Amino acid sequence: MLQVGFLAKVHLQKEKDMRLVSFYDHGKNKIGALLGDKVLDFSKACPQLPCDMIQFLGMEDEAKQTARIAINNAKDTNLILEKAINYLPVVINPEKILCIGHNYKGHIGIGRTELPEYPNFFCKTANTLIGHRGSVVLPNVTEQLDYEAELAVIIGKSGKNIPEAKAYDHIAGYSIFNDVSARDLQKRTNQWFIGKSLDTFAPLGPALVTLDEVPDPHCLDLDLSVNGVSKQHATTADLIISIPYLVHFLSEMMTLKVGDVIATGTPAKLPEAANPQQFLKKGDFIEIKIDPLGMLVNSVS
Secondary structure: OHHHHHHHHHHHHHOOOOEEEEEEEOOEEEEEEEEOOEEEEHHHHOOOOOOOHHHHHHOOHHHHHHHHHHHHOOOHHHEEEHHHOEEEOOOOOOOOEEEEEOOEOOEOOOOOOOOOOOOEEEEEOHHHEEOOOOEEOOOOOOOOEEOOEEEEEEEOOOEOOOOHHHHHHHEEEEEEEEOOEEHHHHOOOOOOHHHHOOOOOEEEEEEEEEHHHOOOOOOOEEEEEEOOEEEEEEEHHHEOOOHHHHHHHHHHHOOEOOOOEEEOOOOOOOHHHHOOOOOOOOOOEEEEEEOOOEEEEEEEO
């Protein structure tokens, strides 16, 4: 029995991993797998699985193996056109959204010359989350709505005091995150929270791309454009503090829970985007592309 289980686990690890999505369909929140231009609805293909991403991730290999079988035997009756679904953020109600500031070379803060020794982190609240193709609402309280493209890490296994060498064992996968900010509100106090946690200020998606499909998260191209014009372009090779160390460091302070989101920081704007600064306005379209995670698209309303 042990040998069979071991072989099954090895086989599972060698499979191409999944692009998991959360979506809303016929009055229900669901999860599924993105398969090209279609989505496999797990509630139909494998109804024994939960319809919530955090619960799914908490089942670890059991859920993954069931989902993989369903993907390999996908039936047309269980598929939905991708363009027809209403995306939710990949995790709907995480316990924590932990964001890292000044974590890219070239974007370490005004007037600073030395790289930070420790992560500079802050929190966003769950009311900020929206999904792919959702709308960022420009509130009346700000005139300086801004964007920040980031690689997001999704925790798949809870842990406290996680050794840096074991960090990847606790990561379910990666997604794309936009740390939308109200710069004028952000500057009112010495804490960033007020400018970071307004409704809809954290687009997350379109998919959670599982760990094995991204062998090295520190070599990914990242690009953000507004209305088709590139505003940020960088590589995650420029991250100052690595993802394993972020997981280790944060877990020393608090227990990381399944579904927690770690937004790893944003690079500097391109020179032509920074001078002069152009803030977002109603009707703008923001596209963030990170290979191989896909593209997160959101409008401003």
